[in-house]
Each structure stands twice: as C-alpha cells, then as structure tokens.
Amino acid sequence: MKIAGSYTVPFPPERAYEMMQDPDVLARSIPGCESLEKIGENEYRMKMKMVLASLSGAFEGKVRLADQKPPSSFRMVVEGSGKIGFVKGDGLLTLTPKDGGTEVAYDGDAQVGGTMAAVGQRLIDATAKMMIKRFFENLRSVEVSSR
C-alpha cells in the first residue's frame, strides 16, 4: 500500500531533522512506542503498544534510519510484529522550509500482514494516516516542551 502526504511543523528543517534522528524524541513521538533501544548504527529495537478504540496489540520490531541527507531528507524503516499481525513501513521523508516552519513530506510503502490485514482492510488507510498525524503532533509537542 502506498502512503504519501505531508505535515507542517512550526520549526525549521534543521531542528525537525535533528529531532527525528534522536531516539529519545522518536520514542516519545511514535504513537504507542514504549521503548527504543539502540542495536546498531541508526538502528533501534522498539516495543510498542498500539491502542485504537477496542483494538490493542503489542508489537516488537525495529526502527532504522538510512540515506540521511541532513537537513533535507532521510529514510525511515519501521517493522513490527505481534500476535495480531505484522507491519512494515518504508518511507522517504523530505523536509522543506515553509513559512518559518518545515513541511515534512512522506512517501513510501506499507505492508500489513496477519489478522490485521485480513480483517482490517477497510481501516488500514485511515489508521495509517492517523498514526502519521499523531507522530507529527507528538513531535510538535516534544519540541514545545523542550523549549
């Protein structure tokens, strides 16, 4: 499944880029992330709990950052699997200055498998969009609280 869109955060690209490379910030921004532990260069083991309405599921997986071109772009690969299925997202994030803030455009692919894929087709698109939105909203509030 293709996932593309953009979100604007009210701080400059340098700041946005730096934040999105910081595992502590990522841990606080990725919705449901419970822990992020470094296992290699730009690679982290992640535990997350996804809670969405009645749905709840624990996932274990990895976050990997690659192709870093500060402060304009990098790739983020997120993989997770749990009892209810597995997800893999691989996307390019491009940062451009906009009105004193940054427009972060994302473009990538998501794979979903297991029970979630089999019974959640109707909702995957909407859910993915919401998770991405939450990520950026969290990023924004982390930035605010760090001032």
Add this chain to the structure above:
Amino acid sequence: MIPQAFDYTAPKSLDEALGLLAKGAKPLAGGMSLIPMMKLRLAAPDHLVDLRRLKDLNYIREQGAAVHIGATATHYDVENSAVVRGKCPLLAETAAHIGDVQVRNMGTIGGSIAHNDPSADYPAALQALEAKVVLKGAKSERTVSVADFFVDTFTTALEPGEIIREVIVPVEDSGTGTSYQKVAQPASGFAIVGIAVRVRKSGGKIGMARIGVTGLANRSYRAAAAEKALEGKAGSATEIQNAASLVAERVDVNSDLHASADYRRHLAVVYAARALMAALARSA
C-alpha cells in the same frame, strides 16, 4: 474466533458501572464491534462491564425541544420509535440503514458512536442534526456537540472512565425535509459514502441546510461550504449540483479495497445531490 479470558460484570446501577470503569474496565453495549474484535483477538480487554442491562440508559423520550436517547437504545429502537420518527425522522431513517436486522437488534447508539468507526451511519445524521452527547464519568457529567465528539478515526472526546449517557437531538421544525442516502459496501454493509441532509425553506428559498458526511474521511463532518452555497437559493437542479460538488472539498479522502479515493469523492458528490433532492422533495 475464540476470545481471551475476561471478567464480566453486569452492574445494577450506573454508579456501580462508572466505579468499575474508573478502574479500567471496558464498557460493553451491543457488542457488535467489540465482540468480533475480541473473537479475532484484536482486542483483549481484561474486564467487561455490560451496560445493556442498565435501565437508566435505555430510553427514548421527548423533553423540552429535544429528543433524549439513552446510550443503550438499540438501532431497532431508534428506527421504530414513534418519538424519533415523529420528531427527528432523519435519525430513524439512518438507523434503518445500519448493518442488518441482527445488528440493529443488538447494536446501540451509544456503542456505535463511542466506537466512532469512520464508516458508521449514525455520525452523518448526528452531524446534520447538530446533536449533543452527554458524557458521564464517576464524578462529572458534561455535554459536548457531536462536532467536538467525533475526533478522529476510532477516537472520540470520551476520557478514560467516561461513558456516553445519552444523545440529545433537537426536535425537527415542521417543514424540514430530511434524507439519508448511502452507498453500502457489499460485504460489510458499512457506508462507502453516507450523506445525511436536512433542509428547510422559507419564502421559497432554502433558509437552512445541514449536510453530514460519513465514510469519506477519517471522521464524519459537516460539509459547511456546500451548506452555505445552498442558503438563499431556490434549490434548482444546478444549484443542488453546485452545492453537492463542494461536499468533499478540502477533505483527505480515504481509499480502500472497495473504493478508491477518487471514486469515493465522486460518489459523495452524486449522493449529496441525491440526498438534497430527496430532502427538498420532503420539505414543505
């Protein structure tokens, strides 16, 4: 299709229920969404508190200028209630479109809107009706408009420990025409697009138009631009078409196996026009 073990309580009073919910239990109403998710093990609540047996939540009554619908009124109740049919017929019409007979017999209005499925039918009507939702917690009660209640996909203004007590729908002024038009997804019956419309004319012109939309985006919404375009118009076919074409404007439209974003957007326009036509035909 075997859920994980869970505790179950059928409390005798609302206070008892709220006490349990405050400790983290999960409310169960009709179970039409929660139970299948539990059977698929997508949801595994430790403790269910069954609200369906609470008499204090199961009512439909006219009170002042509004109809008050208790959270555990079933879709069947809403569809067939003389009060709802007489005083806010759009909601009865919409209820008749939900799921199938079995779902309507079990599912409740509170359960449905608390779940806030982005393709559910009720939200379209409740948006058009400018309804309010009364939320009750162990120590507090507050009333929010549906515009504020439906936050995002599966996300509402409910705080942990809160439940929906009732939905308040204003009594329809006589002469208002209403209609709910829906494209049902053939497998699940959920709305690919659902459009709820209320229109009232005065002096040959459309004085009020309300358009609630479901199925299209991450949440239900009111198509304000389309509503505005209609006000003061006579309601000609062209005027309706022009207004309908605004119904999905600036909306990030969902896409899935059953309908691409482009097709959904197109259907929203077609069905908005149809719903407006039907509502106008019913208006005095």
Add this chain to the structure above:
Amino acid sequence: MATTITKPETLVGKRIRRREDPRLITGTATYVDDIKMPGMHYATIVRSPHAAARIRSINTKKAAAHKGVIAVFTGKDTQKVGPVPCGASLPGLRVPHHHILAMDRVYFAGHPVAVVVATDRYVAADAADLIEVDWDVLPAVADPEKALAKGAPAVHPEWPDNVAFNYHQEGGNVEKAFSEADVVVKQRITSQRLIPTAMETRGVVADWRPADRQLNLYSSTQIPHLMRTLVAQMLGLEENRLRVVAPEVGGGFGSKLNVYAEEALMGFVAMKIQQPVKWIESRRENFLCTIHGRGHVDHYEVAAKRDGTILGIKLHIIQDLGAYHQLLTPAIPTLSVLMMPGLYKTQNVRADIVGVFTNCVPTDAYRGAGRPEATHGIERMVDVLAAELKMDPAEIRLKNFVTKEQFPFPTATGLTYDSGDYAAPLKKALDIVDYQNLRNEQAQARKQGKLMGIGMSTYGEICAFGPSPATPAGGWESATVKIDPTGKVTVMTGASPHGQGEETTFAQIAADELGVNIDDILVLHGDTAVVQYGIGTFGSRSTAVGGTAVYFALQDLKAKIKKFGAMLLGSDDVSFSGGQVICNKTGKSKSIQEIAAASYRAMKLPPNTEPGLISTHFWEPPNFTFPFGAHIVVTDVDRDTGAVAVRRYVAVDDCGNILNPLIVDGQIHGGVAQGLGQALWEQAVYDDNGQLVTGELMDYAVPKAHMMPRIESDHTTTPTSVNPLGVKGVGEAGTIGCSPAVVNSVVDALAPLGVKHLDMPMTPETIWKLIARSKS
C-alpha cells in the same frame, strides 16, 4: 397385521417439500460441532502469517506448559503421516510433497505449522498464541501471470519456473479453420479466485478406540468413503479400522470434495492422545485454508465466417493452482477444455493449459468446477463475435447450435453429448422476456442516454460424473434398499447429500417404485459403517448416478417381492403395483408388508431365493449427461455511479426429467446467487506479498438475500437416455449459466460507450471509470 395401503398418486415430478428441512429449520440437526463426547479434547492449529518463509525454529515450550494443554505437535512429529493426496494425474505433473504440518518451510499464508491440544477450546486458543516461530520471511508471488514472469520468486525452489504442468488438447484442424476465417476475434477473459464460503466451515472430530483398534472420524465432507480410503492410507491404518461419518453438512460447493491435512491430523492426534479430539475451522481459517475456486486467466481466439458461422476456437488457460495440489486441483482446468466448444457445432479446437504455482491456498472444485470458466469464456466470445459482426446475440447462437437431429453428438474435445434441443430454452427465454419489445425499449432508453443492457448465455454442462474411466476415483454410485419385516423401507445411498435434497428425491423414487407411502421410507447416507462403499456428492451426479443406482436396486427388490408374492398367492401369474402383488387371475393380493414379514419369517421360500428383502446395486453410467439452458438478464447501469441493477433474471434450464420441481428451483436459485456473486461482487484478493486481504466476510462480498433479484425460473425437458430416470443433473447449472449472461448484459448496456469486455467482478468503480473515460 398390516393393512393394505393403496397409494393414490405417483410422487416423482411433484413439488414435495424437503423432508430434511424440519431438522434444519428447527436447529436440531447434528453438525460436526454438535458432537460431544466424554473426554473430548480440542485442537487449535497454528498457521503461518507469511505466504513464504523458512522456519528457523519453533518453540512450543510455553504452549506445552500452559495449564490444560496435553499435547503440542509440529511437522517433525507428523512427518510420517500423509502426504495430503492429489487424486488427479496429468502427464508430467509436478506434485509437491504436501505434509500435513509444515516441515521447514511454508508456502502460503495459513499453512499449518503446529497443533495445540487442550482440554478446552479456549485454553487451546490461548496456548496457540504462546507458540513462537522464528520466521525467515521470503519473497512470495500471489499472481499466476507474475509467477510465470522471469525472475519471479519460486514457490517451490525445486521448480523455479513455477510451472506444475502443461497440457495440450486439440481436435479437428484449427489452423485450417483460422486460415479460412473471415474474422478472428480475440479476448483475454479472467475468472477470478472465489472463496466457496459454505455456511458451515469445516470441522473434524476424531475418536480413537485403542482396545478395538478403531478410529471414528466425523468430518464435514462430501465424500466420506473416498476420505476413508485416503485418510486410512495417510495414517497407515487398515481401511476397515476407520469409520468416516459425514453428519449434517452445511454446504460444500466442492470445497468439501477433498481430503485435507486436518482430517489426517485429527486422526493422528486422537491416536496419540488416546482421547477424542475436535477441531472446528474458524471463518478466517476457512477463507485462508480451505480451497478456493476458479483462478483463470484465459486467452481466447475465435475464427468465424462473416455470416456468423464459428469455424474454430483457440484457448490458452493460465490456471492459478496455489501452492499445492489438493485432491483435484490440476484436473479442474481440463474440464474447462472439455467444455470449451459449448453448445456449438465447431469441430476445430485447440487448448493449452499452463498450471502455475502461487503462494496462495490451492484452488480446486467450486460449484461448476471448470465448466463455469469454459461457459463464461465461450459465451463471452460469442457475444464479442456478434458485436464484431453486428449480429444479434440470439441469432448467432441459434446459427451455431448443435441441432437436435445431431444427437448423440461427438464433440471436438472427445465427448458425446447425449441429448438436447439447444434452441428450445433460448427461444422460450426470449419469449418470456418478450425479446423484440425489450430491444425496442432499449433503443428508446439509449436515445435518452440510459444504459440498459440485455444479455444472454446459453450454457451446456457436463454432469453426472461420470463414467469410471473418465474420473479419478471411479464414477459409479451405489445403493442398497432394504425392507424391514414390518414393511418399512430404508434406502442407503453411496452419494453424500449435503443440501441437495436427496433424502426427498430418493424417497420419491422408492415410493413410486414400491408403491408405498413416502413416510415409510428412510434415506440414509454419509456413514461408512452403515452405507456400502460409494463415491459421494459432487459434479451434479447424485440423482443422475446415485438415483439410478437406487432405481436399479429397487428393480431387483421388486423382482424378489414378486417371487414371494407369487409363492404366497400360489400363482405364477402375478403383477406388482401400488405396493401389492396381485394375482392376475383371482385378483387376490398380498401387500409389501405381508410379503416382507413372510420373507423374514422364512417358513417357506421361493425356489433359489434367500430370506429377507435387501438389494444392493452398483451402477456404472455409460456416459456423462449434458444439461443445457438459456439465461437472459436485463440490467440497468447507473450512469452516475456505475452501479448495476438486475431488472430481470430469466433462467430456462433443461436438466432432463425433473423429479422434484421445488428442489430444482432451489438449486437454480442457489446456483444463480453464486453466479451473480462472481459476476458482481466476489473476489479473493491477495496482495503482492501473498496476504489474503479479503480475509473475512467484512471484505469478501457474498450475496445476501436483499441483493438478489427475483429469478424467473422455467424449464424445457429433454430426457437423457444415459439413465432410465432420464435425469441429467442441476446442482451447478444456475452458476454456470449465470455469470456470462450478467456480464453480457452489462457489456451490452455499456456498448454505446464503446465497451467491448468487462472482467469480473464488475464493480461499480470499474464501470464508473469506463463511463468517465468515454466522456473524456
């Protein structure tokens, strides 16, 4: 003693309500999941979430230690069981070894990897969640055309081209036909993957009696006897130590014409734990792991003269087989080849099939099994040809039909059509819809910009499977009829009805032949300990083959009844009618009840005659039967949304003699529902990684009651000479006739926009895009 009952009328041909219905309607029928036994355990199967993966390791420790779990088995434990059998043989067929539990690799999402056995099904499900599999996920391929492309992931590493077999058949001289043609039309036509969706999912109860060395296996199956033979082999158990019972079976549609891993697996588990065990398939498992149907990509070419005479047909089939061969998987597309000429005279055909492995659940027989694909193909092509030649679709069909004088008719594919009058149902259907007026109405509607379509299909099908040399496991059927000392009649059929109503139709046959009341007749089936060996119910065969076996068993029995009657009446000049043996001279009579009593009491026996009244007959049919018919569908397409509304559905079917019109109508209705499902709504969708994304009824759209049009069902009657009942079979007719008629109708509706073909399912969005494109 018994009083004489004279039966007032014959029952065959009457609309008699189904005798099996009261128990179904009142919820008192016994399905597999209704079976409860002392000490029964429950199994949950752990399945692969991945379509292709190596199994690095499986950790079962936590599951095994879970309270209430008594055993956990993986592929290592079961490797000596099996393999899951493929009953079809084709030259050069590649047959992957199909273990009942995966060994070191999985080949489709849903592949079973372990089984957890517990005292309670909830405990079993909890424990299954504790099994940890370390997966090495591999690239998968879920589309047969992509699987054939260079560089595609190999489903089975030993066969990197993903080709399971190539099959070729031809008749006549195709090249000559094509070289002489005025016109050649070509079209790619798909028949999408479908999920059979029987109302009852599969389920197995296995009960091992070690002291008796006896395994009782209860399974929701269409073929209890074949299952007994095959599962006994899989388990290494003597066949006479295995009893298979098909209790009430809640629909099969071909998906239970199979032997699955789970049947042997439950037998294995029961023998290991020495306790009864039950496994009930969830709907999600049913979608993932029970066979799918169809899965064709066909390339057709039809050569014709300018006057519409069809000269020859070329067909190339790409068959999506899935990851394994189930019982008949590779044989299904060969049935499409057999039926590729349809009802038409042409003697020049050539067909090639490439059977392709994909990382999906296997395809196999689903209502019609190969014939809907063939009928859809040829009936679409005839319309494509008619459009090319600007001919009326009815006219071009009438021009090319085998004529009624030509029967028995040898086809280019080696069949002999038994009997027919192909123009009759088409003409009747045209009359019913008032065809000429309908075309006039359509012309008016088109002037107003409305999209109204009229579509037809004239189908033929191959039924009553079948002569034994032409079937994988014997094509005969068996029947035993016995009359008790009190005169009550029991019919035991080797067929295994599961919704087709043979408890009623077979009782009608017996009631008429014996002249007894239908309430005195009991029809038994589906238990290998009760019923003589039989083949089962599939391929529209039960009445035509099994009913005929009943008929012949009854003839033997009647002869014996007459012998006893003659002895009791002291006369050689007797006749048998109305349940009485009557002395033609004196008019004295003996009833069946009196004769039955005398035959068991055996004070005196006729010469060379054994006591008792029982007769068994195994009937081998000399040929298939070939029912046919015409369906006409009127549709309206919503220009704004692309939605299709079926305004009229007329089905005129000729299934030979009709034993019970009510049951035949029911079969047509059900068949049409599944045909409409394929035409308009149903589609099993796998994503590129082999995930079944239509994994539940939330996303896989089977037709519901409110989505069905009224079906105007009528018949012509052309009896077959293949069997003495003159019946042909009707179980699959509705499905086979339906989908091309619906597609032809919608293509006709869209013809003014330049649309020439649509693939199924014809979703509103697909149609809307075509409409939108025509505007731009």
